[in-house]
Amino acid sequence: MKKIKFGIVGLGRLGEKHAENLAFRIPNAELLAVCSVVKEEVDEVQEKWQIKYGYTNFDEMLKNLELDAIFISSPSEFHCEQIEKALAAGFHVFTEKPLGITVNEVKKVSEVVNKYNDKIFMVGFMRRYDKSYAYAKEKIEKGEIGKPVMIRCYGFDPAQAIQGFLKFAKNANSGGLFLDMSIHDLDLARWYLSSEATKVWAIGGSYGYPEISEIDDAETGVALAQFENGTMGVFAASRNCAHGYHIETEIIGTKGTLRIGTIPEKNLVTVFTPDGAKIECSSGFLERFEQAYLSEVEEFVKCIIENRKPNVTVEDGIKSTILGYACKKSFETGELVKIEY
Amino acid sequence: MKKIKFGIVGLGRLGEKHAENLAFRIPNAELLAVCSVVKEEVDEVQEKWQIKYGYTNFDEMLKNLELDAIFISSPSEFHCEQIEKALAAGFHVFTEKPLGITVNEVKKVSEVVNKYNDKIFMVGFMRRYDKSYAYAKEKIEKGEIGKPVMIRCYGFDPAQAIQGFLKFAKNANSGGLFLDMSIHDLDLARWYLSSEATKVWAIGGSYGYPEISEIDDAETGVALAQFENGTMGVFAASRNCAHGYHIETEIIGTKGTLRIGTIPEKNLVTVFTPDGAKIECSSGFLERFEQAYLSEVEEFVKCIIENRKPNVTVEDGIKSTILGYACKKSFETGELVKIEY
Amino acid sequence: MKKIKFGIVGLGRLGEKHAENLAFRIPNAELLAVCSVVKEEVDEVQEKWQIKYGYTNFDEMLKNLELDAIFISSPSEFHCEQIEKALAAGFHVFTEKPLGITVNEVKKVSEVVNKYNDKIFMVGFMRRYDKSYAYAKEKIEKGEIGKPVMIRCYGFDPAQAIQGFLKFAKNANSGGLFLDMSIHDLDLARWYLSSEATKVWAIGGSYGYPEISEIDDAETGVALAQFENGTMGVFAASRNCAHGYHIETEIIGTKGTLRIGTIPEKNLVTVFTPDGAKIECSSGFLERFEQAYLSEVEEFVKCIIENRKPNVTVEDGIKSTILGYACKKSFETGELVKIEY
Amino acid sequence: MKKIKFGIVGLGRLGEKHAENLAFRIPNAELLAVCSVVKEEVDEVQEKWQIKYGYTNFDEMLKNLELDAIFISSPSEFHCEQIEKALAAGFHVFTEKPLGITVNEVKKVSEVVNKYNDKIFMVGFMRRYDKSYAYAKEKIEKGEIGKPVMIRCYGFDPAQAIQGFLKFAKNANSGGLFLDMSIHDLDLARWYLSSEATKVWAIGGSYGYPEISEIDDAETGVALAQFENGTMGVFAASRNCAHGYHIETEIIGTKGTLRIGTIPEKNLVTVFTPDGAKIECSSGFLERFEQAYLSEVEEFVKCIIENRKPNVTVEDGIKSTILGYACKKSFETGELVKIEY
Structure with a gap:
């Protein structure tokens, strides 16, 4: 059975929780890489959970072709840019809410998501x-x-x-x-x-x-x-x-x-x-x-494996x-x- | 100890309940008269609870000088007129909400209530x-x-x-x-x-x-x-x-x-x-x-006996x-x- | 409509509440007499609520033939004796629980209640x-x-x-x-x-x-x-x-x-x-x-007026x-x- | 970081849930072997979750030296025997409740557990x-x-x-x-x-x-x-x-x-x-x-890794x-x- 290999960016309070879930609690998911501009966070998580790769530069992580999917849990202002780069680099993308912080920005994301329509994209409306x-x-x-x-x-x-x-x-x-x-x-x-x-x-x-x-x-x-x-x-x-x-x-x-x-x-x-x-x-x-944060990612992993679109679309994020x-x-x-x- | 003698106008569902309360459940209150344009209602209540006086005409009831207070539970459109008449005839007045049905009307009630400032007046904001x-x-x-x-x-x-x-x-x-x-x-x-x-x-x-x-x-x-x-x-x-x-x-x-x-x-x-x-x-x-409908009238009766104003004022009704x-x-x-x- | 005239014995915390209910809140009841061995209690209640008769001796109250019913709210140890005396004197009797404090005593009450079978008798199982x-x-x-x-x-x-x-x-x-x-x-x-x-x-x-x-x-x-x-x-x-x-x-x-x-x-x-x-x-x-203390007495009064037995029987008290x-x-x-x- | 390798016996409704948890949701646990007398259950679980070893004979599973711990979720009547065998074979043991079905039986388990005092033993009092x-x-x-x-x-x-x-x-x-x-x-x-x-x-x-x-x-x-x-x-x-x-x-x-x-x-x-x-x-x-079934096993795994005794002891099972x-x-x-x- 295929395991989806994840790289996560952003290791704040929620990011760290997502990382832990990806590492230990989501069937068929594997956390292979963590990324944060704060080097101490990267080191700590890598050591604590034995994560193979650590990055302080998002672009570097995108070069890692062992990965299948990118999980974006960075500050809101970086979401749009990182979504675009990750999709362009050929990864499935899960992003925490919000999609972006201006209306123009989120509309642009929509275009990008539609362009890379073969990739699974999901917004973290976990409720x-x-x-x-x-x-x-x-x-x-x-x-x-x-x-x-x-x-x-x-x-x-x-x-x-x-x-x-x-x-x-x-x-x-x-x-x-x-x-x-x-x-x-x-x-x-x-x-x-x-x-x-x-x-x-x-x-x-x-x-x-x-x-x-x-x-x-x-x-x-x-x-x-x-x-x-x-x-x-x-x-x-x-x-x-x-x-x-x-x-x-x-x-x-x-x-x-x-x-x-x-x-x-x-x-x-x-x-x-x-x-x-x-x-x-x-x-x-x-x-x-707690349960919803697990279940949304389980659903994302299943969507990748079964190659189907999640219920939450980029349109939901925009509207x-x-x-x-x-x-x-x-x-x-x-x-x-x-x-x- | 003085008993406050009431005449009530309006014997609909809520009016009949108020009448029953006045007759049996409010210390120091006595229901002496009931009034309704529907004669059957008057007859029924008089007989059921042995009420001394029955009227089908509000003006007639106001001539009964045994009464101390008028309780208005008639349809909303009659409230203003009946408040004014009852105060002018020298009675304390309790009226069901609303004070009236137009802004002009309720403002006029305010003037009347202020004019007969020695009478106790209360609006039924029972909550x-x-x-x-x-x-x-x-x-x-x-x-x-x-x-x-x-x-x-x-x-x-x-x-x-x-x-x-x-x-x-x-x-x-x-x-x-x-x-x-x-x-x-x-x-x-x-x-x-x-x-x-x-x-x-x-x-x-x-x-x-x-x-x-x-x-x-x-x-x-x-x-x-x-x-x-x-x-x-x-x-x-x-x-x-x-x-x-x-x-x-x-x-x-x-x-x-x-x-x-x-x-x-x-x-x-x-x-x-x-x-x-x-x-x-x-x-x-x-x-x-049930309890609030009793307590508001208990308070009204106490206000009359102790000659003080209730907490709910005509201004509350207007605003x-x-x-x-x-x-x-x-x-x-x-x-x-x-x-x- | 007949009003049932009550004499109450016992003016402790619950007794005083019952007295107030009988005086003001029970349709067709009237509190005509209060009795307590504590004279201050009798005086206070008589004055506060304008009660016609006051007694410090239970036997004296039983001589008052204006009364229809005796309400017993005295200490438990007096219940049996007072029930018996009141029934024997021709009154309807309502007694607070318990019926009595020994098994023999309550069995004897049962005999007495059955003997005066034409009188309404009720135990205060108000729940x-x-x-x-x-x-x-x-x-x-x-x-x-x-x-x-x-x-x-x-x-x-x-x-x-x-x-x-x-x-x-x-x-x-x-x-x-x-x-x-x-x-x-x-x-x-x-x-x-x-x-x-x-x-x-x-x-x-x-x-x-x-x-x-x-x-x-x-x-x-x-x-x-x-x-x-x-x-x-x-x-x-x-x-x-x-x-x-x-x-x-x-x-x-x-x-x-x-x-x-x-x-x-x-x-x-x-x-x-x-x-x-x-x-x-x-x-x-x-x-x-609060509501149950009112409703049980309302039921007792209705039983007297309609000459029927209450749901709560002396057997319930005994068992x-x-x-x-x-x-x-x-x-x-x-x-x-x-x-x- | 060491992963504790589990073999589970019993794949009924609860056993299957435990197997799934061990396979996917418990940090530092790995499900290496499943055992049931019902061959279909073994086959199904092995295939569904890609479990390496399958057994229909408990004794055979105990010969697998890749395993660290045995999880007992079989019918109650087999608990005592399986606990004893698994401890004797050098494994840590987690058993579902009850410890056993006769008082003599559970007392004997106590002796065995005390004998293999260096092994971690835990009863599934998950509440x-x-x-x-x-x-x-x-x-x-x-x-x-x-x-x-x-x-x-x-x-x-x-x-x-x-x-x-x-x-x-x-x-x-x-x-x-x-x-x-x-x-x-x-x-x-x-x-x-x-x-x-x-x-x-x-x-x-x-x-x-x-x-x-x-x-x-x-x-x-x-x-x-x-x-x-x-x-x-x-x-x-x-x-x-x-x-x-x-x-x-x-x-x-x-x-x-x-x-x-x-x-x-x-x-x-x-x-x-x-x-x-x-x-x-x-x-x-x-x-x-759901959460307790996960947490009890997480605690068991931690006890093995940190070499300390769980809170729930064999005495708790006996008493x-x-x-x-x-x-x-x-x-x-x-x-x-x-x-x-």
Whole structure:
């Protein structure tokens, strides 16, 4: 049985997790090469997991013809360029979200992906592979909630992580609250509602951390979107969620409603103390989406082996980015924004 | 100890419940008179609960000087006129929401209420007296969630009641989805956020019952509002909630979050069957707010006895109505609406 | 319409609540007389609620022929005697649980109740009138869970109340953990399982408060009972529940399971803080069973007016007491106890 | 880095899952050999996952000196013999529960394990490695619930699986309800309470499937145990749980309570339909304990690599079996059983 040989670029927190999964937990995958501009990261991972090749230069890694696929987990601003180079060099490509950080950039990626149409390309919208989200999709397709009418998405990062964000945000371009935090939700909304947003109004502010306003971003915000087929989407995002990492999604239909993750439970323990009955909450994305991060890559590997296209397409990456930009523009101007694709 | 003697006008479903409460369950209240244009209703209630006086004419009831207070539970279109007449005749007045059905009308009520300032006047925003909502308010005032940032309100009527609404809606003016259904939520948002809305965008549609569009109303809608102090409000309303009467409110603050009624549980029973673990849902407002309908009137009676003003003022009725009209206008025009008070 | 005129004996915490309900919240009831050996209690209640008659002597109250019914809420050791006297004097009688504190005593009450068969007699097993418990009973009778197989009952008093118990327990005879705390659960088990217990083994200890062992009682205990029809009952009781007043009941059937009060929620608020998602718990029986305390008395009043027997009979009081004694004996001897009726 | 090379015996439903995990998902493990008396199973797995060696004879597999460790997932009656042979042949051994099916047998295993003390031996009490159960243990050790007082364990198999059980039970010896179903719970109780049971009374019956009585077993049963340190355990087991695979554990302490798996949720989706708010339930052990089945083997592999003993010892296997036998004996005799070790 063929093993797909991977080279990964980017060894940050999520990149390292992906590397570990590729090395040990994905059937038919093998991690052959790691790449990061930070040499210490390369050395550490190579030694810890006995990875054969290490690079500090992405172009060098692309010359390694033992590899079958490139996994991109580098900072967002490099995604587009690396996708293009990797496809051009003849590799299958998996890229973390977002596809890119400007609308023009992501449109260009689309052209490249279509050009190298024989290669498998996939964007890391891993929530679609989370077993709860996938279960909800099945139910909708079976008609169990009738026609979807409205989606509500909460994407809240834990307050504990805000100092890290503030340090990072001054030097880097996160894309702003909606592009950075809501991008998964925008993809989910399109997926569940089977339609594209046509109008959006987004508001927000910085309530606990006014310094976020100083960098022209919002700590917490809400966008309301109207979709082509008349359905509606509410997208709330925050970097300051006191109780942890809260990802909640609700799809209201004409015959029923689905809620995913109402309480972002850490595990199945309820603790009864004089304070009450308490369910502790998830601390972050690696804890909440452990299974999804595995399953999306399993699917990618299967697509390569079986030579078929994944469910998540480059179009999903583009349309979600366009919608994210519309939210950003509405938040910045205070006006209702009409969206054109 | 003085007993406050009530005359009630309007003996519909909610009116009859109020009448029963006044007759039997409110300390220091006594129901002395009932009034309805439907003579059968008057006769039935008089006989069933041994009520001394019965009227089919509101003006006649106002001549009864044994009464201390008038309770208005008639159709919305009569509220303003009846409030004015009752105050002018020297009675304390409790009125069901809404204060009235046009902005001009409610502003006029305000003048009248201020003119008869020695009388106790109260609007039936009973949710403030629901023990869960009151508990949430206390927590906010103690600072337990920091500064409120955002409120999300769901006001969903059961799908089972939609045929009744359709029949009623053709002949009467409900005010439209947002005025009819969200008015309690708009009041709660103002109460919890301690601010007034300045901008609103509202969308909606008729997904399961297209006939609602034909009467220029929406079956389900969402409004997003920005408040003067920078906080945000999401108001979803529906007449077609498959699982029952779903009233849910969430207040997100800088240090914590409160949710009221996440699952609109009917009672404390969980039923485990091959379908799963199931909590049955509340069937309607009389079931969900039984305690609040009692407590608001208890408070009104206490205010009369202790000669002090209730917490809910005529201003609350006016401002909520203005906001409800702004939602309606935004829904009808598709545009962002700026609100002026 | 006839109003049933009540005299109440016992004005402790629960007695005062019953008095308030009788005075203001029960249709067709009127509180005409209050009685307590503590004169201050009588005076206070008479003045606060304008009660016509006050007594410090129970026999005196029985001479008041304006009364229709006697409500017994005095300490347990007086129940039997007062029931007998009140029935003999020609009154309808409602008595708080327990029927009495020895098996002989309760058997004698049974004879008396049967003798005055034209009088309405009811024991305060109010849980049967709690809307959640009543709902569960309906479901069982409709066959929704198949045949009941097993019941699990938790009856846990809040740890906050333990100092009060310790003070009281040295001077009075509570009957011990199982008779005092589990009596409602034993009645519920008989009601839901439609059978009588035949064997029981009970164990327990004093884990946080060793002084409870010194008075030959247990702080926390569990009894396992086998019923005549082969069904099973688990009864856990505690005086030291850290999170509050926890009354939980589960009935497992061949086709489904019902749980009542899994989380003893105080209200419908969920609080999200850095500690997690928290539901605060009920603080005591008056908070948890407010509705049931009203409904049981409403039913008693209706029974008098309609001249029919209540659902809860003197037999229920006797059989539950016998089972409670068997638990006590098993706990004291460490042996399996066979029960005879 | 050394990879531990495994041979597995037993390729039933759970055995196949373990084989897949060893082959693809456990860092530093490699599946080199599979063994089953059913040749088709061996062939299928070898081909599907490209496993180098296949055996239909256990003794043959033990001659393969490329192997480091033997994983026993065969029927319970072979465990003891295979453990002994594998240890004697110089392998590390992981065995599925139970250790064996008679008390004498498991005591003999203990001697063997102690004799080959340089080999790593582990029993598959995987619940200890489930992240919720492990989290509860940590909390107890930190003193967050004070001293444990009582444990309640539910081990309920889905009704859907009962036909399979009935077919199997006529030909094989499951050990009876308590040994077969409660063994994990008995281990957990000992682990959480840090004590051994001294007395037990067990009852049960066959309520929906009388044919289970015919094979002298129970469909549903409850055991109540008293532990040496005065703590208490309630163990309910069933083969007929209508709503699915329900594993629930509660530890009540002097300062707090922990509940694990109150609702045996399948995933994080809540479905709102006219029936209510519904959480679908887990369908079986592979779904519920997926993570634990991985983590226990990861721990075993780490123990081999780091040459240290696992947390779960052969003593745990023995003492849990002795307690399971006491439950069985009590159920069969109807008497209270004193336990000696």
